[in-house]
Amino acid sequence: MTSELMQKELTKAQAILPEPLVRFIDECRVKPHPESYLIAVLHRVQDHFGYLAPEHMDAVSTLMQIPAAKVTGVASFYHFFNFSPRGKHRISICMGTACFVKGAGRVLDRLRELLGVDIGQTTPDKLFSVDIARCVGACALAPVMIVDEKVYAEVKPDQVAKILGEYGFEVKKAPAAAK
Numbered sequence: 001m002t003s004e005l006m007q008k009e010l011t012k013a014q015a016i017l018p019e020p021l022v023r024f025i026d027e028c029r030v031k032p033h034p035e036s037y038l039i040a041v042l043h044r045v046q047d048h049f050g051y052l053a054p055e056h057m058d059a060v061s062t063l064m065q066i067p068a069a070k071v072t073g074v075a076s077f078y079h080f081f082n083f084s085p086r087g088k089h090r091i092s093i094c095m096g097t098a099c100f101v102k103g104a105g106r107v108l109d110r111l112r113e114l115l116g117v118d119i120g121q122t123t124p125d126k127l128f129s130v131d132i133a134r135c136v137g138a139c140a141l142a143p144v145m146i147v148d149e150k151v152y153a154e155v156k157p158d159q160v161a162k163i164l165g166e167y168g169f170e171v172k173k174a175p176a177a178a179k
């Protein structure tokens, strides 16, 4: 790649990411083993945008001078990275052993049914995203459902609609049957 082309790529990548992040990457790049900062950089990108889009990862690759395939590979390996925009409220159902045994699967089924989305998806109104989590360290409260930072304990499937209601969800009533 000619230096002019390289400069063009760098400028393009710098324009995609916020300036403090570009500075952070610059600092990481001059340290020994800059690739060891890749996960920290990707976290910051996700914190800023809410997810990792292909152009975000390409920009990281260009600025960190790490092959794009490696950036994508690392991002895909870890479950905490998202590749599509997330909803305003992020819901996680813990599927660790204690929660699973106490019925987390049924809570998840009810959530899917109410919101009409699957794990890793966001509702069309962008209000909720649904994910599963591994043990969150609250096994005594199993099964656990987390919305944003709030932990709901011993959740039963029939409580899910009420919990969602706290965040603006409205259960659509079936039309009354004709008499």
Ligand code: FES
Residues within 6 Å of the ligand: 094, 095, 096, 097, 098, 099, 100, 134, 135, 136, 137, 138, 139, 140, 142, 144
């Ligand atoms: S298994 Fe769910 S909190 Fe531990």
